[in-house]
Amino acid sequence: MARLILLLNCGSSSIKYQVIDADTEGVVASGLVQKVGQDAVGTLDHTVGGETHHVEHRFGTHAGALGTVMEQFRQHGPNLDEVIAVGHRTVHGGRTFKHTTMITSAVVDKLIDLYEVAPLHNPAAVAGIEGAQAALPDVPHVAVFDTAFFSDLPAEAQTYALPTDLSEELGILKYGFHGTSHDYVSSAAAEFLGKTRKELKIIVLHLGNGASASAIDGGRPIETSMGLTPMQGLVMGTRSGDIDPGLVAFLHRKKGWKAAKIDDVLNKQSGMLGLTGRTDMREVKVLVDEGDERAINGVNVYVHRLVSYIGSYTALLGGLDALVFTAGVGENADWIRELVVNRLAPFGVELDAEANATRSKEARAISTPTSKVKVLVVPTNEELAMVRQVVATLAE
The missing domain is CATH 3.30.420.40 (ATPase, nucleotide binding domain)
Known part of the structure; x- marks a missing residue:
């Protein structure tokens, strides 16, 4: 049975x-x-x-x-x-x-x-x-x-610069999300490279309608882009990602919007939808190819945010062995990967254009053999990761 x-x-x-x-x-x-x-x-x-x-x-x-x-x-x-x-x-x-x-x-x-x-x-x-x-x-x-993988982030990464009593009272800290995916993908990337996670400094870019980045040092996450809620960080399908916190009060003063309205705009009407009118990167690509200035600017904002996080996380890690793309956009939008990796060329990161353009459901390298950082595409499998965690919990 x-x-x-x-x-x-x-x-x-x-x-x-x-x-x-x-x-x-x-x-x-x-x-x-x-x-x-x-x-x-x-x-x-x-x-x-x-x-x-x-x-x-x-x-x-x-x-x-x-x-x-x-x-x-x-x-x-x-x-x-x-x-x-x-x-x-x-x-x-x-x-x-x-x-x-x-x-x-x-x-x-x-x-x-x-x-x-x-x-x-x-x-x-x-x-x-x-x-x-x-x-x-x-x-x-x-x-x-989703938050479990990031539950032991270093205090310096978890803590917001707010009054300590307020943070402790309300549980305000960086929780991170997509943890099941980041855990699985970083392990799969290490296996692909023939190493253990303990040997590697890895950045994972989980790019889908929701998007997040993580910095993983020796198997332990030391930073991630999502925070108290899944809205912080990268530009997403409908979420703004990082904004000036003062924008909330500004919108209240100028538009008279209440918290629920502002939350709705930032969560459901912003991101690529707000920038380009589209959430599907395939549709955005069509607009870009047609020369739509709004779409071109939206993609530039999206890539700019990604490159900013990669640079920040590389500094926090003290170096980088592997940059890993995963999830719907990360696995399938070769043009986004190309835009991101080409921005890293001054640091010795080299894209293999032919490998990047090849579609596959398998983990693969898309960097050249001489690239100073391995660039990988690793399909996520959150369901398989969940099964393994459920089995382990049943055995306890």
């Missing part, structure tokens, strides 16, 4: 899932539910045995959407009686959760307490947990936290 693990990633309006065999680490089934909780007809695509089953339905809640997902499992498989655990991607663990954790009612209560710092993510995660527990009540449920 197979030992299956169901992995759930509940976003604000979507549910991604995979079923992975804990022994072979092979994907048995996968699916995506879109437009959850929206006033529109959503879709569910359930893939098993090489065949995709499509459903169109209005998914009012995450619990209702999960009910439809469970019906797909009953109709098309695999048999959920073989599931030994459910792993839940959980974005924000705060100061409490520094490791993958078995879910109890007390854990759920604490996740609810963290809604204020992860308003887009933790409510969806809790809804997914409660729905999955109702559907599969007899197996353990495990929370895998």
Whole structure:
């Protein structure tokens, strides 16, 4: 009998899932539910045995959407009686959760307490947990936290220059996000290079609609770009990334906007959407090729921010062995990688143009053999990393 693990990633309006065999680490089934909780007809695509089953339905809640997902499992498989655990991607663990954790009612209560710092993510995660527990009540449920990998950042990196009493009272510090991806990718990069992480100084660029950078020294993260919330750092699909904090008060004075409005603008209307009118880098590239000045400037801002972080992190690391691109943009937008790496040429970083243009789902080097820094593309696999963490937690 197979030992299956169901992995759930509940976003604000979507549910991604995979079923992975804990022994072979092979994907048995996968699916995506879109437009959850929206006033529109959503879709569910359930893939098993090489065949995709499509459903169109209005998914009012995450619990209702999960009910439809469970019906797909009953109709098309695999048999959920073989599931030994459910792993839940959980974005924000705060100061409490520094490791993958078995879910109890007390854990759920604490996740609810963290809604204020992860308003887009933790409510969806809790809804997914409660729905999955109702559907599969007899197996353990495990929370895998995006913040866990960065929980032991050096104090100098975690601490904001605010009144200490205020930071301690409210838990204001840099938590970092995408930790599961940064952990997996840095390990995979070291393996590709035939070394251990302890031997390497690595910068990982996780570039998707959400984007983050990390500096990893000897296997330990020493800095990351996201902070108290996932809004700090790089330019993202709809998030501004770094801004002058004084902008918040400025917008309040000039526009009369309240906190919720400002938060909405910075989280959902900024980034590449605000700069170019697009969030998909493929669409941005079309505009750039057409000579659209707004798009060209937006890309320049995006690349400028990346190069700034690479330079800063290289200084903090005291050198750099490998620069690693991952996630949707990092893995697929060769033109973005080219723009970034070419800006590093004065430091002896050399791009292999042919290797960079080659599409592959495998880890690969895109730098020349003589480059002073290895530049890699390493596909992320957060689900596999989650499975390994769930298995390890079950064994404890």
